Amino acid sequence: MKNVGIIGCGNILETYLRSEKYFNNINFTSCADINMDLAEKTARENNLQALTVDELLNDKNTDVVLNITIPQAHYEISKKTLQSGKHVYSEKPMCVKYDEAKELLKLAKDSSLYIGNAPDTFLGGGVQLSRKIIDDGSIGQILTGNFIFAFPGVQDFHPKPESWFQEGGGPVIDMGPYFFTTLVNLLGPAKNVRGRGAKFFDKREYKVGPNKGKTFDVEIPTSYMFNLEFHNGSIVQGFISFDVQNHMRNHIELYGSHGSIIVPDPNMFGGPVITSKELGSTWIKHSVEDKPLGKTNIKNHSGRSNEASEQSNYRGIGLSEMIDSIENDRIHRCNGDLALHVLDIIECSMISSIYKVEVDLRSTCERPKPLFDEEINKLLK
Template sequence: MRVGLIGTGRISDIYLKTCARFPELTIAACGSLNAEESRAKAEAYGIPKTGTPDEIIADPQIDCILNLTIPAAHAEISLKALNAGKHVYSEKPFATTVADGQRILDLAEAKGLKVGNAPDTFLGGRWQTVRKLIDQGVIGKPTGVMAFVGTHGVERHHPNPDFYYQTGGGPLLDLGPYYLTAMVFLLGPIRRVSGMARRTFDRRMIENGPRYGEWMPVEVDTHSQSMIEFSSGAIGSMTMSFDVWDSETPRFEIYGEDGTICIPDPDPVHGANIFQGPVWYRTRAQSRWEFQPRPTGRDDWLVADNTHGFNEDSRGLGLLDLAYAVRDDRPPRASGALAQHILTVMAGIETSAAEHRFVDIDCTCPVPAMLPEGFPASENTSYKDIEHAS
């Protein structure tokens, strides 16, 4: 699949590294609002062409647009790409409003094109292992889940952190997709939510890079708490915050009738937004966690029976799966429908906080299947030999 990359900022490096691992994906051109930045990226990664976003979207040689722009631009770029007949894979959130997300889905449907969306972390070895444990019934019927991220925002490490504090940003829309997508992958769709939220600071200072000392206005809530009810009857809670200096609260746990799965993480920022890491579980029959003793460092993270691949940052894996989805005419695992469900859930949490009421979630989504063992080789390697449709 020939891919045109739009948005050559911070997150693009890991996508470009992942795509370079897979012959199925060719980054044919890249562009952004910053031509110099895009030229440097093209040179660093051997991308043959750069252009303006409109030129890349109009390029007949390109099959799919990889949309790594800032959240406020996601819908505009995705809609333009679909109108030009291209498949789309976008960073999260899917859009900044549910209505825009629905526009993207409707246009893709009308045009017969595929839409995929980050996060694809749930395709990583850690989350595939958790799903396998649940499907095998190790903890019995899941009854609850809790997720927690307490950070003090991104202004200490992101050189241009403004968008995190503008409409479309904030911890719920920025980090919520990782945790909620993992929850839906593991426990199924969500049917009802409630939330509370606050904004602790009205402005924040950039504390790194060339813009050090510059103040940014904060347009969004930066501490969000929510309650979640799944269609299965399981219930959960989720805290996503940019206002917490530190915490020892567990990052992600799943409770079942017969046991608990814990997805521990020594790093408060990286719970569900990484592909790899240990998985602990304890059942009725055990007196302590499996996979003890507690890992001491990142090198110890792979759990004994994690037979799945992608135990490293593999952002872009969802795009690879989308390439196979195009070939086989099936929905991608990290699908637009899943992303729209997650966006609707997050909008519901915001509505609940604003209106002080429970909110029913009026859309659902297919729960993605696990990656087959040995993916992508197991997806029929003859793909590379198939003459491209265009």
């Protein structure tokens, strides 16, 4: 069990507070935010201690900092955390610049501290079963594939959407981590990427909150297309967009030499995984409802953008598994090398899109080890 201090008391906080109820080694003790009123309100409502960021970083009772500030603040907060001698687990992405993420990883390694990073959704039943099916070889070698995440954008539900449309934001930084982390987990590290980005409108309208009806500036591309080559030879194309009103494909399809697999939504933990062995054959659904991190645990629509009305969301397993790794001196699954490689893919996609060339990645990483049910059961309450 480790005492965890939270920095950032925004939208995603509630999901993390739930993780304390699922996992037995997370003890949230304090919270901080640049907005002290919000930190105090959060603390009152959740029986935590409200601290300033500096107080939390210097607090002797805090072992691990959960950095759930906005992506543009991840670098500063994670760096200060490591400099204060504490382990850090950050929401995705690791930060918004590859060179800064590299510096964070070095700082963590030099200080013998853990740096962990969301997404942890690849540890869910859906992606872990997909990994098993691929590793077992029943659909052969993965040759090609595609993925898509697309929706109209966060302005529809977030009262402060500006940062998603400014430098350091955008669809690839926001949603790329789920897809790229899952693909690296399934296929191994990537080799190069070709990207194309597009901005269709210069302004967007706030749809909720105090500014509803007014507009704000769009400063960066809001749709991206990719072509990714992996070291294992697979070539996967993808599309991530804030310009699509509706679709039904929040998933990854991979095509192997002996069959095809539909990997469920990598933003979530559930299933089913769907496979088909040959042209015209029935698609077989493999349920993950019997998996500890696969079964549906959300039945009412919460209003959260990232949760459909029936879903499996066990966010926090990455933090819990990192705490367990700290206590047992192991490498954690959601580790800094993986997160740095994912950020490399993100940044190189954007570089490729600007210069209209294929870009070789600068980093590599190990595929995280599969997470078995016995290991998960030890962490569950």
